[in-house]
Amino acid sequence: MNINPKTNPQRDAVLLAQQTRVVGPNSALMRNYKDSLPNLDLFQLGLCVGVLLGDAAIAPNQAVTQLTHRLKFEWGGKNQEYAQHVYDMLSLYCLTGLRTQVRVNAKNNEVTTWCFQTVSVPAFNILAIAFLSGGKKVLDIHALADMITPVSLAYWFMDDGGSVMNNRYTLHLHTQGFTHEEVLALCGILKNKFDLDCWVGSKASKKHKPFIVISGHSYTKFFQLVAPHIIPSMRYKFPTGSRTQWQD
Template structure:
């Protein structure tokens, strides 16, 4: 099992306690000097956990660099600001605090959202290649998100915590992970990783819509789950774990 360094856990704890400070001030891409530095496990964990949720990797054209885009509804702005502080302090995005914007959704409703993206990196191209395949259906998105084969290696406790904060929700005394966009076989792969790596007992349940399913983490595994992810969970997201946290 992956164990985060004491230094990084201390760093995250510090950020949580002082409400997500950004300790550097980089607002322009030309001030960054890490474009050729190898990606460390912390940024990979954050990206992998986020891609399991609502984030997406964007490669605008062949041969171009990739950026990672993060977004949440404004009701979860606290979490996104926390995520932004982690990535900004690691030096992978503009340090300007994201602002709430609006977008038009179905039925003419206006929804408030908050979003930000990393800078574009050639080093992120390999992540895009692992997470996406070309969409064979014309007239739709150019790519389809898939579960990468190396997920077990990179589903660290930090990545698991990010995934839950991004796309998890309390159901009874257990926890649901929204995985509607993935196939049944991919969900089987996901629950096998959760079992093999963290001894979490999970099952696949219908999401109430044809061909859409989610993963349910059993009550019996909740105490173990909390023990794994607790160092990374911000206060506003503890409600997802009920009385276990």
């Protein structure tokens, strides 16, 4: 697993200066830091694709000279270890740490979540091609067909996947935020690229919003693809049994 370094000299300089003053977005320190940031490596790109297929968000920042993008993340209060892990993988692109926030959810309940966001830089522009249109989260299936990797599948599942209690090795990917056409196309990628037997499901209790069902017949294949990238705290999402063998 690739471990992204948490600091670089330009980032350290900005963080040090921020202890005593506000560092403006157009300051020399900030420009030097952002200019020092590399493109995402293949592991980071796969991770970002996976979490954006989950609940992460991408937002544009139209600067005077160029269009850049930033990523925003938020997870439930029980997912601190996973949130910290994703932060560590992308911390080079962050000037603030992982933090908690308290907000009121759609059911009018007060909840505590873990969140962070990156700075806005060209490194994330490649993700906007696949996930953003007209300022909204819209899938470009042609771009995603090339970008989804086993790393993406692992983070997608950790973000928004789970097993089906009454069908031991059947898995779900919760894609209710996407259109039926987008989810159907995602199934096509999983079938054509990874040879996974899957289909679009829906439930009246979930307002018939679409989700992906991965057949138990494809469980071993799916597990072998993603297992090297699943962190220990997220293994609970997988069914126990002879076909789930973790290599520690």
